[in-house]
Amino acid sequence: AQKITQTQPGMFVQEKEAVTLDCTYDTSDQSYGLFWYKQPSSGEMIFLIYQGSYDEQNATEGRYSLNFQKARKSANLVISASQLGDSAMYFCAMREGNTGKLIFGQGTTLQVKP
């Protein structure tokens, strides 16, 4: 069965510094996709970045980048130049099969300090 593990329940980072949120996954599928979502205190799920298992380059979206290490089955999110508005819960998720069924990790709460 597929599994997503986020081992950091909470993280602190100083404003303007970079932070890495860890995510490891387990799957026997050859083709899969990995997602990161941001959930602010208001509750909505905001898509940040996606990495396909066959993508050779790490995904980047503005200040977000995904450090994809396939052999280690890790898909860490790197946020550069943290902003106060980055304070939120962050979820790593994996697509199961070829559908929109996502398996989520437990999440990491990030707090950005001024």
Add this chain to the structure above:
Amino acid sequence: EPEVTQTPSHQVTQMGQEVILRCVPISNHLYFYWYRQILGQKVEFLVSFYNNEISEKSEIFDDQFSVERPDGSNFTLKIRSTKLEDSAMYFCASSEIRWVGDTGELFFGEGSRLTVL
């Protein structure tokens, strides 16, 4: 930008009552989903829906739950007889294609918070 809309944003109900949560997916999307997030916990898949039928459901989605697309625009989740443990945020999501991620995004609504007393 197109968005998935959900109503109500918050509903309080008594245990044993029926609840219907409504979602309007993005207009050209064909695949629809419900997810649940109990407070402070991870988001969990409930059900996927395509071509007017359930494609897949999780073990959480028991006989108390049902989904339908009554009029071609709304997508509803019904809980027949609510329990205390049904208290959660319920997210609707939709996608244009089946293969989410590679060539299409999964769009989430803002969620409906259900409180069962």
